[in-house]
Amino acid sequence: MTDFICPTNEDQVRESIGDHIVMGKSLDIRTGGSLISLGSAMNTASTLSLKALNGVKLYEPEELVITLEPGVLLKDLKNLLKEYNQELKFEPPDLGPLLGNAPNLGTIGGIIGTNLSGPKRFMAGGARDYILGIQGISGYGQIFKAGGRVVKNVSGYDVSKLMCGSYGTLGAITEMTLKLAPKAQDEISLKIDDLDVNDAVSIMSAIAACPYEVSGLAHNPAKGTFIRIEGSTASLEERKAAIIKIIGKRSVSELEKEESEDQWRHIRDIAPLNPPKNLPLWKISVAASDVIDVINRHNPAFYFLDWAGGLLWMSTMDIPKIERGSFWLIRNAESPLDLPFNKTPDPLTDALSKRIKKAFDPKNILNPGRLGF
Amino acid sequence: MKMPDPEKEILDKLPELTRRLVRLLGKQAVISSDQGRKAFESDGLTAYRQSPMIVALPGSTKDVSEVLKICNELNIKVVPRGAGTSLSGGALPLEDGLTLGLSKLNKIIDIDYQNRCVVSQCGVTNLAITHAVEEQGFYYAPDPSSQIACTIGGNVAENSGGVHCLKYGLTTNNILGLKMVLMNGDIIELGGKHMQESGYDLIGLITGSEGLLGVVTEATLRILPKANVIKAMLIGFDDIEKAGECVASTIASGIIPAGMEMMDNLAINAAEDYCHPGYPRDAAAILIAEFDGVESEVDYFTERVSELAKELGATSIAISQSEEEKNGFWAGRKAAFPAVGRISPDYYCMDGSIPRKKLPIVLRRMNELSKKYGLRVANVFHAGDGNLHPLILYDANVPGELERAEEFGADILRLCVEVGGALTGEHGIGVEKRDLMPAMFTKDDLNQQERIKCAFDPAHRLNPGKMFPELHRCAELGKMHIHGGKLLFPDIPRF
Numbered sequence: 001m002t003d004f005i006c007p008t009n010e011d012q013v014r015e016s017i018g019d020h021i022v023m024g025k026s027l028d029i030r031t032g033g034s035l036i037s038l039g040s041a042m043n044t045a046s047t048l049s050l051k052a053l054n055g056v057k058l059y060e061p062e063e064l065v066i067t068l069e070p071g072v073l074l075k076d077l078k079n080l081l082k083e084y085n086q087e088l089k090f091e092p093p094d095l096g097p098l099l100g101n102a103p104n105l106g107t108i109g110g111i112i113g114t115n116l117s118g119p120k121r122f123m124a125g126g127a128r129d130y131i132l133g134i135q136g137i138s139g140y141g142q143i144f145k146a147g148g149r150v151v152k153n154v155s156g157y158d159v160s161k162l163m164c165g166s167y168g169t170l171g172a173i174t175e176m177t178l179k180l181a182p183k184a185q186d187e188i189s190l191k192i193d194d195l196d197v198n199d200a201v202s203i204m205s206a207i208a209a210c211p212y213e214v215s216g217l218a219h220n221p222a223k224g225t226f227i228r229i230e231g232s233t234a235s236l237e238e239r240k241a242a243i244i245k246i247i248g249k250r251s252v253s254e255l256e257k258e259e260s261e262d263q264w265r266h267i268r269d270i271a272p273l274n275p276p277k278n279l280p281l282w283k284i285s286v287a288a289s290d291v292i293d294v295i296n297r298h299n300p301a302f303y304f305l306d307w308a309g310g311l312l313w314m315s316t317m318d319i320p321k322i323e324r325g326s327f328w329l330i331r332n333a334e335s336p337l338d339l340p341f342n343k344t345p346d347p348l349t350d351a352l353s354k355r356i357k358k359a360f361d362p363k364n365i366l367n368p369g370r371l372g373f
Numbered sequence: 374m375k376m377p378d379p380e381k382e383i384l385d386k387l388p389e390l391t392r393r394l395v396r397l398l399g400k401q402a403v404i405s406s407d408q409g410r411k412a413f414e415s416d417g418l419t420a421y422r423q424s425p426m427i428v429a430l431p432g433s434t435k436d437v438s439e440v441l442k443i444c445n446e447l448n449i450k451v452v453p454r455g456a457g458t459s460l461s462g463g464a465l466p467l468e469d470g471l472t473l474g475l476s477k478l479n480k481i482i483d484i485d486y487q488n489r490c491v492v493s494q495c496g497v498t499n500l501a502i503t504h505a506v507e508e509q510g511f512y513y514a515p516d517p518s519s520q521i522a523c524t525i526g527g528n529v530a531e532n533s534g535g536v537h538c539l540k541y542g543l544t545t546n547n548i549l550g551l552k553m554v555l556m557n558g559d560i561i562e563l564g565g566k567h568m569q570e571s572g573y574d575l576i577g578l579i580t581g582s583e584g585l586l587g588v589v590t591e592a593t594l595r596i597l598p599k600a601n602v603i604k605a606m607l608i609g610f611d612d613i614e615k616a617g618e619c620v621a622s623t624i625a626s627g628i629i630p631a632g633m634e635m636m637d638n639l640a641i642n643a644a645e646d647y648c649h650p651g652y653p654r655d656a657a658a659i660l661i662a663e664f665d666g667v668e669s670e671v672d673y674f675t676e677r678v679s680e681l682a683k684e685l686g687a688t689s690i691a692i693s694q695s696e697e698e699k700n701g702f703w704a705g706r707k708a709a710f711p712a713v714g715r716i717s718p719d720y721y722c723m724d725g726s727i728p729r730k731k732l733p734i735v736l737r738r739m740n741e742l743s744k745k746y747g748l749r750v751a752n753v754f755h756a757g758d759g760n761l762h763p764l765i766l767y768d769a770n771v772p773g774e775l776e777r778a779e780e781f782g783a784d785i786l787r788l789c790v791e792v793g794g795a796l797t798g799e800h801g802i803g804v805e806k807r808d809l810m811p812a813m814f815t816k817d818d819l820n821q822q823e824r825i826k827c828a829f830d831p832a833h834r835l836n837p838g839k840m841f842p843e844l845h846r847c848a849e850l851g852k853m854h855i856h857g858g859k860l861l862f863p864d865i866p867r868f
Contacts, residue, residue, distance in 0.1 A: 018859075018860040019860075021853065021855070021860055022855055022858055022859065022860055060728070060730075061625065062621055062624070062625040062729070062730060063728050063729055063730060063759075064624065065728075085627060115569075115574070117569075121568055121569070122568060125542065125546050126568070126569060128574055128577055129542065129545075129546045138821060140821075140853060141853075141860045142817040142820075142821070143817060144815075144817050144818050144820075144821040145814070145815075145818050146818065146821075146822070148726075148793075148794070148795045148813070149728065149793055150726045150727065150728060150758075150759050150793070150794050150795050150798070151726075151758045151759060152534055152538070152543070152726045152755070152758050152759065152760040152795070152798035152799055153726050153794075153795035153797070153798060154531065154532045154581045154795075154797050154798065154799055154800070154801055154802075155795045155796045155797050155802060155806075155810070155813055155814075156802065156810070156813075156814060156818075156819075156822050156840070157578060157581070157582055157586075157822050157825055158532070158545065158577050158578060158580065158581050158582075159578070159821070159822065159825070161545070161574045161577025161578060162573055162574055162575075162577060162578045162825075164574060164577070165573070165574050166573055166574075170573075181629070182624075182626075182627030182628070182629065183627070185627070205487050205488075208489065209486060209487075209489060209510075209511075209598055210598055211510075211597075211598040211599060211600045211601055211665075211666070211667075212667065213666065231666075231670060232669075232670050232673050232674070234669045234670060234672075234673040235666065235667050235669045235670030235673065237669070238667045238668065238669045238670075239667055239670075242667070285567045285568055285569040285570070286567050287485075287488045287565070287566035287567050288487060288488055289485070289487045289488055289566075290566075307568060310488075310567060310568045311568070311569075324565045324566070324567065325565065325567040326567060326569060326570050326571040326572075327571065328571060342571040342572060343571060345571075345572055346562070348559050348560070348561050349561055349562075349563065349572070349575070352555070352559075352561060352575070352828065352829070353572055353573050353575070355828035355829075356573060356575075356578075356825065356828045358828070359821075359824035359825050359827060359828040360821070360824070362851060362853065363853075371572065371573075
């Protein structure tokens with residue numbers, strides 16, 4: 001049985017990390033815990049939950065910035081931003097249900113800790129592109145901050161980006177400042193039926209290469225190829241017409257706002273697409289030009305493409321065979337197999353990453369092993 | 374500004390270093406003459422000058438790696454240099470250091486339209502990327518003012534921005550992959566043509582690290598399709614605060630222009646005298662805003678912003694009707710620095726960043742400081758993203774004026790931090806703002822940053838004397854102080 005620690009302020013976080021440093025005991029750092037199955041398994045002495053640090057420290061809608069504690073629930077955050085007609089442009093997903101948890105448990109700390117981004121990634125960037133500043137407690141037991149609350153800031157190393165996607169291995173994040181975006185006025189989606197995957201990838205690449213700022217390009221072999229257009233209502237028709245021209249003679253239909261929102265939520269959160277539970281589910285980031293090869297190599301029982309072909313979700317028994325690119329084991333098979341979370345990094349990058357880990361956590365007590373070291 | 378004292382042991386090794394570099398790179402690529410070295414004595418921050426001990430000009434990643442291995446073995450300090458356009462002294466040489474000139478790595482390796490990216494060596498200029506892909510309707514979004522000369526390697530080192538980063542992000546948001554060499558010669562490849570990399574975001578960490586962590590030799594850059602319609606607006610105000618309000622209300626209304634710039638009266642008149650862009654000379658401030666997209670969207674945005682500007686009492690509003698007119702609106706802004714250079718023997722360009730709404734306070738306080746120091750200041754401002762470029766006018770031939778300008782500048786940056794902003798928005802800390810870092814960061818913050826440096830370069834050989842106000846030994850930084858079963862924090866009383 002591990003100790004469960006749930007501090008309510010930063011000083012307490014620091015104190016418990018300090019105590020664990022002294023005792024040489026390790027900590028499982030998390031917020032809500034709905035993403036805890038991501039990453040390699042850990043065996044820690046205690047669990048440090050940051051979910052009680054859940055305040056909005058600063059929200060200046062006119063400046064498009066917000067400073068949050070890690071435990072703020074995504075659903076609450078989205079509602080708050082909605083009041084001011086704003087959003088997180090990287091479309092954080094709710095992977096909870098996919099991972100066997102209830103919906104709406106996800107926190108901003110979990111999203112930043114794992115650098116998860118939704119369908120807009122190919123045009124608007126990911127979580128890491130929206131983080132302006134960070135504060136946390138290192139494995140030295142010290143509070144450190146980096147970045148700030150302004151959009152343009154190159155003062156010092158960009159530690160915020162390093163922390164984003166570090167799975168709690170470099171420190172316990174106690175505060176983060178994010179850049180917001182105005183919510184698009186309107187959206188519609190187009191759906192093309194019956195494309196084979198080769199045709200779908202070339203259509204998606206062709207549309208992404210046009211200046212119509214489409215905010216979603218996904219292909220689900222079971223449902224069709226989806227194209228999302230967001231922006232000022234005034235511009236939607238013009239952009240739609242231009243895109244239909246590129247689509248040419250293929251059969252295309254239009255989804256109204258609500259239907260479009262549902263469709264993209266499914267693509268973002270995955271669970272509604274029902275990937276088979278008896279197989280491991282992989283998320284694979286490759287160049288769009290390589291994605292067909294990967295699919296052909298594995299002939300997966302289930303797959304779909306997002307990010308204009310740059311993201312492949314697939315269910316296969318075997319480890320993805322990719323020369324260039326990255327993968328993540330998002331969900332293991334019901335009867336779990338011994339599989340790696342990520343592709344093995346090259347030895348030099350691996351050694352460098354371990355040195356960085358040590359620079360933050362010399363005793364290796366913060367989420368040890370979660371990223372393989 | 375004090376640089377680390379030259380180390381005698383390094384100076385003593387110069388003959389051996391020279392011999393080995395010549396053997397590796399050939400005579401042509403090693404510069405050791407007084408005259409040759411002098412050409413590298415400063416970068417864009419010309420107030421500081423120092424001839425390097427020696428200059429090496431490798432032509433490939435492998436050569437960069439070999440040079441660094443030699444330097445590592447001989448314990449020689451290394452200062453990487455792209456085009457030398459840094460405004461913060463990032464490429465300022467060291468008396469006991471080798472300047473690693475990267476201008477020979479000047480090839481574009483791959484243009485890939487399907488994946489919308491370009492693989493480029495570090496010595497290619499920023500503008501050359503756009504030139505290489507514009508025929509196919511693409512461009513590279515980050516556009517620092519020095520884009521005709523500055524290199525991709527330097528852009529990565531400084532995380533360069535530019536006028537269009539308001540909508541399209543900084544260098545860090547437009548990089549997919551990097552190849553870099555560590556001080557020990559290790560060649561590290563990060564990312565590629567795919568969008569997301571597993572493991573730590575080392576690309577994010579390296580971008581903006583000012584050449585202290587590694588030498589970037591190659592980058593994979595995201596290119597974007599160029600919008601079909603681009604229009605600019607030129608809006609005049611009789612009050613600079615109203616101009617600031619117009620920026621705030623534009624963004625608050627949900628419109629993100631591709632760029633939104635402000636110039637004050639002094640900068641307007643300097644630009645008018647210099648290149649006659651047709652700016653209203655009597656305006657207290659002008660805004661130049663650019664919108665891109667499809668025609669219906671651009672029209673919608675320009676109309677909305679016109680309405681907002683009218684409500685705020687704009688004295689003039691013009692929307693460009695042609696490419697020439699749009700370029701005309703921009704001409705004065707793009708020439709603002711040389712234009713100011715004409716009205717004063719010297720100027721000192723600052724680069725603070727503030728929350729937009731603090732602009733009126735900052736301008737008012739800057740005016741007071743201008744009176745206090747007896748120096749004029751012209752303001753050019755990336756208004757949309759809160760990045761100020763006050764240009765302090767001085768005359769280096771008047772004894773004491775440079776020092777006064779520097780003190781004035783430091784006060785401006787402290788003011789930026791005080792109102793919630795940052796010491797530098799896009800020019801970097803370098804040597805220039807190194808000693809101001811404690812105004813923004815605590816000792817613990819800086820120690821943690823230095824520990825990262827130690828993971829890359831434990832002997833502090835790569836670009837030392839930049840970014841950090843003091844250098845600590847890595848062994849010292851790594852220590853933890855535990856006493857009586859408690860972790861000790863020297864700065865905080867625990868009992």
